[in-house]
Every structure is written in C-alpha cells, then in structure tokens.
Amino acid sequence: MMRPDPTFHASPKLAIEAAPENIAYTLLLSPDFSKPDALAVIDVKPGSPTFSQVVHLVTMPNKGDEFHHFGWNACSSVLSPLSGHAFLERRYLIIPGIRSSRIYVVDTKPDPTKAQICKIIEPEEIFKKTGYSRPHTVHCGPDGIYVSTLGGSGPDGTDGPPGIFIMDCETFEVLGRWEIDRGPQTLHYDFWWNLPRDYMVTSEWALPPQFENGLVPEDLLSNKYGHRVHFWDLRARRNIQTIDLGANHQMALEVRPAHDPVREYGFLGVVVDTTNLEGSIWTWWRDGGRFHIEKTATIPAEPAAKDQLPPPLQGFGAVPPLVSDIDLSLDDRFLYVACWGTGEMRQYDVTEPRKPKLAGSVRIGGIARRTPHPNGKVFAGGPQMVEISRDGRRVYWTNSLYSTWDDQFYPAGVPGAEVMAHAGPNGGLELATDYWVTFPDGYRAHQIRLEGGDCSTDSFCYPSA
Amino acid sequence: MEGTPTWLWLAVIASGLYHGVNPAMGWPLAVSAGLMEQRPRALVGALWPLTIGHLAAMLLMVLPFALLVALVAWQRQIQVGAGLLVVGFGVFRFVVRRHPRALARIRPTQLGLWSFAVAIAHGAGLMLVPIYLGLCRSAGRDGGDRAAGALINADVGMGILVSVVHALAMLSAGGLLAWLAYRYLGLKLVSRSWFNLDAVWALSLILVGVLSLSATLAPAPGLW
16 A cells, blocks of 8 residues: 555544545344354445445354454554554454454455455464453554453453453454553453553453353442543553542443543543442543543433333332443544433533533433334334444444343343434434334344444544644 | 765765655654644654654664774775665565564654664665765775774764764755644645655665665776
C-alpha cells in the first residue's frame, strides 16, 4: 500500500466528516452451543433493497466459542506519529471466543459479502504464551493488537490474574503479556487509552466462576464482583493508580475515554449498586498528574410486580436498570447508556462531563415492561451492546448480554434482534421503524462493528481543533 | 575535481530535505505537539528535540568513519566497506519492511530519543556516510605532509559540519511541512502526504551505496 487506508483519520473531527457506513458486522452466538457461532454482515445502506438484512454469514468451524466482543486489526491509531507506520489496512476482524479462548481472524476484503476466516488461534497457544484465558476486548494499538482477558490460567481461569496480551497486527501471532507491573489489579473487563497522553484505563467484571454459569447472587450480595478502576502508564506498562468505587458498586464495566485526545476525561458504567439496585455513570479525569473519579449520573430501579420478575429478582420487587454498555459519540457530546434490565436506551448530553444531562430516551424490551418495537415486533431482552455511527446520527444496538445471564433474567429467551435509532443533531432519540435485523433461528446477537470504524474502536492521535 | 564538493554539499542538503519531508522522521509529531497544547510555540519546541535526535544519529554514524579516514592507506577499502554497508542495509530494509516495535514504545514526551532511534533504525545516518567520505576525499590529501592528529581533527570537523548542515536542512523541510499542516492545511495533510516511503527509502540507501562504490572503484576520479 502506498497511502494510508482512507478509513484512518488523524482526528475525531475528520472521522465524523467521513462517508457514512454501508455495512455493519454483528457477532452471533448459539446460546445452547448446539451450533457454531457466526459473524453476520448486515446491509445498512439506506435505500438498498437489502437494507437491514443479513447479506452474508461467516459460520465458525467450532461450537461453544461464545462470541462477545471483537475488533479490527488496525484503525486510526496507526496514524500515531510515533509508530511511523501507517500502511496497514482496516481489513481483519479479530473475534475472540470468550468461553473457548479461541480467536478467529476474519478477512473482510475484497468483498465483505464473501468475508471468510483466514486464521484461527487455538486456545492452547494463548494459554501457553500469555497465561491468560477468556479473551474479551480488542483494540488496535501503537505496537500491535491489544486483547483484554477475563481469566487467568487453569481450568476455571482463576490461577493467576487476568490481563492484556498483545498480538502482531500483520501475522496475528500472539506475542505475550502486556503488563510489566500490574500493582493491585486482579480482575479485568474493559480497557481503553489516551495515546498521546500515554495512559490506559482498565475496569473489572469478575473471574470466570462468577460469570460462566450465570450471575452468582451470593457473590453479588456480598459485593464480590469488581468495583475498581485502574490507571496505567501505557508505555511503561505499569499500574500507576487504582481507585475503588466502593464495594457496593458492583461490576465496573465499559471504559469510554473522550475521543479528542486533548480532553483528559472519560466515562465508566457501573451495572448495579447493591444498596438500591441503581445503575450509575462515573466520570474520571486527570488533574495535576492524578486521576479522580466521581459518580455523575444514576438510574434508579423500577418497581415491578413479583409475577413479572424472574426468580433472581422476585425478592426485590423491582427491576434494576443493569447498565451493561455505554458508548460515547465521536464529538464527545452524547453518552449512550444501555439499561438492559429496564429496557431503555438513554442519551446523555455530556458537554459538561461531570454533569451529564438526560437528552433523549427510547424504551424497548425490558424485564417487566417488554416494550415492543414501533414496528410491532417483540424485542426480547433489553438494549445491550450499542454502537454509534461516526457522524453520531445513527445508534445501533442488540439485545443479548451473555448466554447464561440472559437465561437468568429473561427465562423466556432472547432471540437475536438488532435495531437502530436516529439521533437528532442536538439530542433526542427515535427508533427507526424500517430498521429491524432478523437473524437465523437459534442465534443471539452481540456486539456491532461498523464498516470504516465506529465510536468504540478507533483511537485518535491528534485533536479535533 | 573542480566543483565536486559543491555537488556533495548539495547532496548533504538534499538528503536533509528528503529526511525532513518523510513523516517517518517526525514532522507529524511537531504538528501533534502544537495541536495538543494549542499553541504554535509547542510545535516549534518539538522541532528542536527532533532535530537534535536526528543530528545525534548522524554523528554516531559519521564520526567513527571520520576517525577511520585518518588511516589514509586504507581509505579506498574504507569507502568500499561503507558503500557495501549502505547497500546491504538498503537491501535489508527492502526485504524487512516492518517497523521495530520498540519505536512505538517510546513515550510521546521523549521526542529526542524517538528521533534518534528512528534515524538509526531507518539508516538515515548511514545514508550520509558515503557522501561524507566523498567530501573527505574531494577535499584532497597530501598524505605525509600532515600529522595523523591534524587529519583526525580535520575529518572530525568535517563530519560535524556535514551532520549539522544535514540536520538543519531536515529541520527546515520538516518544520515547513509541520507549520503548513498546523496553520493552513489541517490534519488531512498528515494522512494525505503520508506516502509509503518504505520501499523508496530502502532503494535510496541502495542507490547511495552503489553510487559510492562505483565512484570509489572507477579508475578515473568521478563525481564522488
């Protein structure tokens, strides 16, 4: 290649101005492991005869992988002036199986409707080279592909702490662990960074025995899920600070730094507060070299009759929002918050990062409400993995969280669905009546990636100014 | 031989300009510094460590040859060796296009170190060696008349001069591009101007080495 990939952008502003997406990729999983998991290629080009339909399915050769999150081999971060090597292509999707610890590399070129597997990294290689298991979040970084893991070694993943490992972005060879000094970090979930400012932020979910067979209510009520956030020196690969949110803030999941690297703040979603079942949004920022974090928005639980509730919630008489995903628009203005329990997608104006203001909301699905789509179809589950188009005008989401957790909270099942909402230029959210993706029977839908990058894949090395 | 040093000095300056416009040598870092701090002084401030790092890499390559050149009897062999070294490194860069991961591990604040490391890794200093050796030869030698110490001083002085002139040319070209991107053309210049010079760069090394070898091995005094 003689020129950088045109989907790489130096700043968030340039990415916002780029052409809109025509294709969405969505991970599908077979919750009873009876079929292999799959990658769906979806036509999202308005006016196309196959709009909002699956136009191609990449079916894996194994069963039981349990797909969750995935990412690109390369993104805008390769324009980092430090790497000096901008000639990679945004071409390969790196898809980890969270249950199997196997990683698939899928080639989306030259034709995404003929996308196919080009490499499989077997779990043994990951175990041997990293001592980690349960690969989870994938980010393209300054010196390779970074993959976070939820498990350490050993059959149940509790032999040693989980962390991040690095893969080569051209050969996809597993290179080894990222951490040199992890400090007090023992749990892992999400991670992201500010490349020019040279720091990383990581969060905590739980160890595999606490999620693989479902949520463990006793562990939740005794506050044994993750509730800390860790800050790292990205180049030195050292933990520089750990902040405990308080033990009642169970499951500190998604980490969303401001996209503009000049802005030294970001957001964190917390699933549930065990004192009152509310979900919360936290804002962290750096000041004088130290990181600070505070709770900046809360979403209360909603009362519900016992007969509307699944067994784990019947004792509470209420539905927790269960903030399972958050996503920040590329202009750093709107934060989307998926409330998987109550069935709501919230849109916050975060122009003032420490004072989020509710700007829009859409109700769909939910444990007790079960709000149907405006097209009349039943949306089982609730809003889960959310992805925003680069221009911030289209917000896509799916409905399934994790196979065994789906079964606990939505015992009637969570058939895969994907919807889209239009976002107004100054806020406001409205479901698109003509966008409803039907997936093959027996599949649940997870994370979405948009052609050319989206709001949770690319990191930028230059400010928008 | 008349006029040859002028050509060689032009080669020193031209290679400096060439290194300066190559994004891999760091001008986008100056743009980034200016934008991140939102003031032009940060851009200018970043150019200095970039230039000093580049200069240090030039000196590291050129100075050992400056000392060797004092071995007048071996001058031809040294020039052949240097030519082969540059050709060999060019071939290596052509075959192995991958960038060392270590470069991406240097902190954004360590611009000088980054510039030094990147110039070494790309063979930017090595590219200058044949030109420098040509200048030494063109300056003329009257062997026995001069003591070895004086020769070393003269060649070290020449080496420093060549490196400084080259680094200033690199600063001018890179600084100009950084300023244009920062002030007028915007960040699109970063991705648009970023041609893949990996192959061209490797071929440049091979070309400089081959020219140097042919000049050294040619029976009559040539360009070099």
